[in-house]
Amino acid sequence: MTPPTGWLAGRFGRKRIYIISMLGFLVASFLCGTATSLTEIVLLRVLQGLFGASMVPISQAILLDSYPREKHGMAMAIFGLGIMLGPILGPVLGAYLTEYYSWRWVFFINIPVGIMAVLMTLSYVHETAIDLKRTFDGWGFLFLSLAIGALQMMLDRGERQDWFNSAEIIIEFSLVLVGMWLFLLHAFAEEHPYVELKLFRDRNFILGNVIGFIIFIILFSIMSLIPPMVQNLLDYPVLITGLVLMPRGIGTMLSMLIVGRLANKMDPRLNMAAGLASMA
Numbered sequence: 001m002t003p004p005t006g007w008l009a010g011r012f013g014r015k016r017i018y019i020i021s022m023l024g025f026l027v028a029s030f031l032c033g034t035a036t037s038l039t040e041i042v043l044l045r046v047l048q049g050l051f052g053a054s055m056v057p058i059s060q061a062i063l064l065d066s067y068p069r070e071k072h073g074m075a076m077a078i079f080g081l082g083i084m085l086g087p088i089l090g091p092v093l094g095a096y097l098t099e100y101y102s103w104r105w106v107f108f109i110n111i112p113v114g115i116m117a118v119l120m121t122l123s124y125v126h127e128t129a130i131d132l133k134r135t136f137d138g139w140g141f142l143f144l145s146l147a148i149g150a151l152q153m154m155l156d157r158g159e160r161q162d163w164f165n166s167a168e169i170i171i172e173f174s175l176v177l178v179g180m181w182l183f184l185l186h187a188f189a190e191e192h193p194y195v196e197l198k199l200f201r202d203r204n205f206i207l208g209n210v211i212g213f214i215i216f217i218i219l220f221s222i223m224s225l226i227p228p229m230v231q232n233l234l235d236y237p238v239l240i241t242g243l244v245l246m247p248r249g250i251g252t253m254l255s256m257l258i259v260g261r262l263a264n265k266m267d268p269r270l271n272m273a274a275g276l277a278s279m280a
Contacts, residue, residue, distance in 0.1 A: 003195050004141065009058060010131040018058045019121055024051030034105035062125060069145040073263020080256040088249030090229070095242030139186050140194025149178030210269035211272070214280070 008017045028048035035041035043269055058081065067075040097105040154172040161169050187193035199205055223245075230236040230244055 001050050002057065003135065003144070005054045007134060007136055008060070009056065009128065010119045010134055013130055014058055014061065014128040015121065017054055018062075018125065018126065019118055021051050021054040022056070022114055022118050022121070025055070026111055026118075028052075028108045029110040029114070033104040074260045074267075075259025077256045077263065081253055081258075083167075085253075086249075088253065090244055091241070091242035091245040093242075095238040114158045135192055136189055137186075137192060137194040138267050140142060140183060140190065143179050143183035143186060144194060145179075147176050147183060150175035150179060211276075215276075218279070 005017070025048060028051055030043055032041055032044045032048060032148065035044055053098050060076075063079055064072055079126055093109070094106050097103075097109065150172045154169055157167055157172075158166075164173070183194075187195060187197050226245060227241055230241050231238070236244065255275070259275075262271060
């Protein structure tokens, strides 16, 4: 649901879509907390993702519209500070709730915060102009969804199914290739494709995507592997597991503050090079 965010915001208004996304996310969070089976919670998490996908790109667009161009670096650094509260507080708070209450409260805790966000959006965010001329590329949406969905299934189930020794994995890989091939053919032929491929004419845009792709693979794979490692292999209690994950978020918050102040004072390439070198 991330790529059609721009079309939805243009067609129905950015503020309206933002509020619908938050309300849908809150309802899905509540339902996740009341789930009674693994199948139910997986389906409800899909629903949560469908509504939650629009929130980050729209919030960034609102932020950038609210500040002049010369302050975009600082604005995004402040946005990053808010984002990093999750990795700092989330594991500890989640561990505490799970240990002393129930895992269901990991979902229920979203509700008061989300209600406050909805009320603030209604009070302070201005609605944008509506563009009725831009059409929605349904075929592009279908082809790309097929490719991404099949890729997700292949990567999730590959190890358990012995990768390409499994007929299921071969079928899913074939669907990835077919879906992506049809998507690209359609995108080059369509006047207003689902994803504007013209953006990739910009070298900085391509490099930014490639670097972001590599970095997030590293970040998210480690983030998902550390909790089961420290709990299952090192026998850490739940609360200690949360505390083990906290310093990483604190380090990111501190660097965000520094980078925000340096954004307009030095070459951003030097900032990125320093960050990549320290990560390595």
